[in-house]
Amino acid sequence: MKYVxxxxxxxxxxxVAEALARIVRLDRDYRFMEFCGGHTHAISRYGLEDLLPxxxxxxxxxxCPVCVLPIGRIDAAIRLAKLPKVTLCTYAxxxxxxxxxxxxxxxxxxxxxxxxxxxxxxxxxRVAEAEPDREVVFFAIGxxxxxxxxxxxxxxxxxxxxxxFSIFCxxxxxxxxxxxxxxxxxxxxIDGFVGPSHVSAVIGLRPYGFVAEDFGKPLVVAGFEPLxxxxxxxxxxxxxxxxxCDVENQYGRAVVxxxxxxAQAEMADIFELxxxxxxxxxxxxxxxxxxxxxxxxxxxAERRFAIxxxxxxxxxxxxxxxxxxxxxxPHDCKLFxxxxxxxxxxxxxxxxxxxxxxxxxxxxxxxxxAA
Amino acid sequence: xxxxxAYRRKLDLLGRVDLSHGAGGRAMAQLIAEIFHKxxxxxxxxxxNDQSVFEVGAGRMAMTTDxxxxxxxxxxxxxxxxxxxxxxxxxxxxxxxxPLYLSASFIIEEGFSLADLARIAESMGAAARETGVPxxxxxxxxxxxxxxxxxxxxxxxxxxxxxxxxLSGDKARAGDIVLISGxxxxxxxxxxxxxxxxxxxxxxxxDSAALHGLVANMVAAAGASLRLMRDPTRGGLAAxxxxxxxxxxxxxxxxxxxxxxxxxxxxxxxxxxxDPLNVANEGKLVAVAAPEAASAxxxxxxxxxxxxxxxxxxxxxxxxxxxxxxxxxxxxxxxxDWLAGEQLPRIC
Numbered sequence: 231m232k233y234v235x236x237x238x239x240x241x242x243x244x245x246v247a248e249a250l251a252r253i254v255r256l257d258r259d260y261r262f263m264e265f266c267g268g269h270t271h272a273i274s275r276y277g278l279e280d281l282l283p284x285x286x287x288x289x290x291x292x293x294c295p296v297c298v299l300p301i302g303r304i305d306a307a308i309r310l311a312k313l314p315k316v317t318l319c320t321y322a323x324x325x326x327x328x329x330x331x332x333x334x335x336x337x338x339x340x341x342x343x344x345x346x347x348x349x350x351x352x353x354x355x356r357v358a359e360a361e362p363d364r365e366v367v368f369f370a371i372g373x374x375x376x377x378x379x380x381x382x383x384x385x386x387x388x389x390x391x392x393x394x395f396s397i398f399c400x401x402x403x404x405x406x407x408x409x410x411x412x413x414x415x416x417x418x419x420i421d422g423f424v425g426p427s428h429v430s431a432v433i434g435l436r437p438y439g440f441v442a443e444d445f446g447k448p449l450v451v452a453g454f455e456p457l458x459x460x461x462x463x464x465x466x467x468x469x470x471x472x473x474x475c476d477v478e479n480q481y482g483r484a485v486v487x488x489x490x491x492x493a494q495a496e497m498a499d500i501f502e503l504x505x506x507x508x509x510x511x512x513x514x515x516x517x518x519x520x521x522x523x524x525x526x527x528x529x530x531a532e533r534r535f536a537i538x539x540x541x542x543x544x545x546x547x548x549x550x551x552x553x554x555x556x557x558x559x560p561h562d563c564k565l566f567x568x569x570x571x572x573x574x575x576x577x578x579x580x581x582x583x584x585x586x587x588x589x590x591x592x593x594x595x596x597x598x599x600a601a
Numbered sequence: 602x603x604x605x606x607a608y609r610r611k612l613d614l615l616g617r618v619d620l621s622h623g624a625g626g627r628a629m630a631q632l633i634a635e636i637f638h639k640x641x642x643x644x645x646x647x648x649x650n651d652q653s654v655f656e657v658g659a660g661r662m663a664m665t666t667d668x669x670x671x672x673x674x675x676x677x678x679x680x681x682x683x684x685x686x687x688x689x690x691x692x693x694x695x696x697x698x699x700p701l702y703l704s705a706s707f708i709i710e711e712g713f714s715l716a717d718l719a720r721i722a723e724s725m726g727a728a729a730r731e732t733g734v735p736x737x738x739x740x741x742x743x744x745x746x747x748x749x750x751x752x753x754x755x756x757x758x759x760x761x762x763x764x765x766x767x768l769s770g771d772k773a774r775a776g777d778i779v780l781i782s783g784x785x786x787x788x789x790x791x792x793x794x795x796x797x798x799x800x801x802x803x804x805x806x807x808d809s810a811a812l813h814g815l816v817a818n819m820v821a822a823a824g825a826s827l828r829l830m831r832d833p834t835r836g837g838l839a840a841x842x843x844x845x846x847x848x849x850x851x852x853x854x855x856x857x858x859x860x861x862x863x864x865x866x867x868x869x870x871x872x873x874x875x876d877p878l879n880v881a882n883e884g885k886l887v888a889v890a891a892p893e894a895a896s897a898x899x900x901x902x903x904x905x906x907x908x909x910x911x912x913x914x915x916x917x918x919x920x921x922x923x924x925x926x927x928x929x930x931x932x933x934x935x936x937x938d939w940l941a942g943e944q945l946p947r948i949c
Contacts, residue, residue: 231864231867231868231871234868234871238929238930238931239930239931240929240930240931240932243931243932244932247932274935275929275935276929276931276933276935277929277931277932277933277934277935278931278933279933280932280933280934281932281933456931571941572938572941573941583874588941591938592936592938592941593935593936593938594935594936595936596922596924596926596936
């Protein structure tokens with residue numbers, strides 16, 4: 231596959247690994263957080279940790295939208311789906327996330343709630359168009375990458391005069407989560423970040439300025455192919471060795487420093503910052519999520535159906551919270567691989583393929599080093 | 602005195618299946634005669650009995666049953682009718698048996714297009730003739746609208762196993778080689794490319810095909826060295842090898858670079874966030890064999906048109922944990938797991 235295989239070339243990877251081995255200083259450790267679950271997935275899938283020097287350690291971050299959604303929001307989605315006339319359209323990953331009391335969207339669907347799995351916001355819009363008697367709610371989740379399509383769906387719904395379409399908005403912001411992790415004083419020690427390229431394709435590099443300026447940590451925005459990640463690690467090591475902390479762009483193929491201005495303008499028009507939002511693992515993080523502006527309140531399912539989203543407790547034995555902060559690894563959790571597996575997930579990190587636990591379980595459970 | 606000749610209007614293929622077509626009356630008899638018997642025609646069906654009687658030779662027989670609920674019913678490279686024949690024939694053939702006869706039950710949703718039903722029956726008849734395995738008995742039921750999705754087909758098949766051959770999923774041993782008969786993932790990607798909400802343009806056709814000819818070649822070349830064969834359908838190659846690992850209490854080590862994947866399939870999987878190892882096939886087989894027979898079997902496979910792209914993709918190893926592991930061309934190693942839940946495109 232052209233433009234993909236080049237970035238999975240084993241020989242090049244060995245070359246980069248050798249270069250990395252030459253430049254790492256032996257008198258220190260390098261602890262890098264890959265923020266995004268997509269990177270976690272690539273690292274596990276391609277066995278990248280096998281290629282890293284022993285003093286370079288990757289810490290898995292919270293960048294998995296399914297994983298960071300707190301139970302209270304899933305509970306609310308189930309309540310929404312059970313309302314008369316409501317059809318809840320959702321990405322399929324959310325179906326199996328455990329909610330309070332052993333519930334899940336999958337079980338609610340089996341109980342008779344009208345829940346449909348869709349592949350995009352526009353599919354949900356089509357359902358609303360085709361079935362004017364239903365109240366179609368789109369369960370919107372994700373970071374800055376999935377937010378512009380949700381904004382577009384609202385725009386289209388207005389154009390098409392659809393009054394039976396709304397959004398259950400759970401869009402969250404990458405830089406805010408990073409700030410929360412860096413500001414967590416008893417938290418995990420991090421020497422630098424690998425930032426997600428698809429987020430930066432939208433927001434650019436500037437929103438990460440504080441990582442370098444306020445916290446003195448380097449950040450490299452990287453693509454999702456294994457060689458991209460390797461190269462980003464080399465760039466981070468170089469920065470630390472040279473005593474620098476900059477925001478750098480490894481993914482020049484698509485990311486420019488100002489990002490996608492059109493997408494940003496669309497997002498800014500439709501959404502506004504929430505004062506605070508609960509994240510699984512990080513707790514309530516100020517200015518870390520979006521909701522629809524008052525002008526679009528009719529499209530906001532939370533207001534339209536007066537749905538409350540009280541916080542709910544996780545399974546006490548589940549370590550998803552600590553794992554999402556990078557404070558623990560999947561093997562540190564007593565539930566990992568015993569009662570919690572991708573078939574019977576207890577926590578959200580085991581549900582999504584981008585969750586740290588699912589990636590570890592699926593690709594690397596033979597790896598004793600991770601234990 | 603003369604009797605009035607019974608009038609029967611020809612089945613209107615522009616029409617739809619209604620409940621009378623399953624009610625046991627004349628309408629049902631007409632549906633069976635004009636669609637199923639016409640398309641699947643053979644000596645057994647012509648006798649019009651509720652069962653068919655056939656001779657059995659000496660030796661052991663293989664029997665299987667299968668159900669087909671594919672959506673969409675028509676897809677690039679096949680349809681539910683041809684798929685039902687191929688799938689059932691393959692399940693028989695994986696024991697090394699020569700498939701002999703099939704049965705087919707149709708569960709049809711009220712309102713289903715008669716023309717589509719005829720098209721499916723004809724495709725099934727064509728597949729049966731081509732493979733030389735006739736459908737010799739069947740059944741038709743019609744259910745109310747909403748109680749089925751168009752048409753479901755349930756089949757059974759029987760075959761006869763050559764003397765001395767005993768293939769089984771528990772026979773893989775450490776050191777054995779693993780072969781695949783061609784590129785993986787074609788069927789699943791062809792189906793997905795036509796799924797509602799997911800439609801994308803691609804040239805990929807389902808690999809749906811009957812593999813008993815290929816199997817006969819392999820048995821003739823090195824039957825005694827064959828441990829087992831299996832067709833990697835739902836769950837793909839990954840599920841099949843994990844099943845065998847459990848049954849045989851071994852692990853497998855695969856070489857990513859050796860596994861054939863068409864570039865279009867690789868690209869579609871990339872786009873949808875899928876792994877070709879988890880994607881269904883309907884015209885491929887996995888074989889495990891003693892290592893000394895490697896080249897004999899590989900040559901026999903490649904000599905058959907359905908095995909032209911056959912490859913040795915790995916070996917069985919001792920492993921109490923029964924892991925299937927893949928050495929990626931990138932250099933690292935990873936587990937190849939069963940898929941949890943539905944196979945789903947990425948969301949971000």
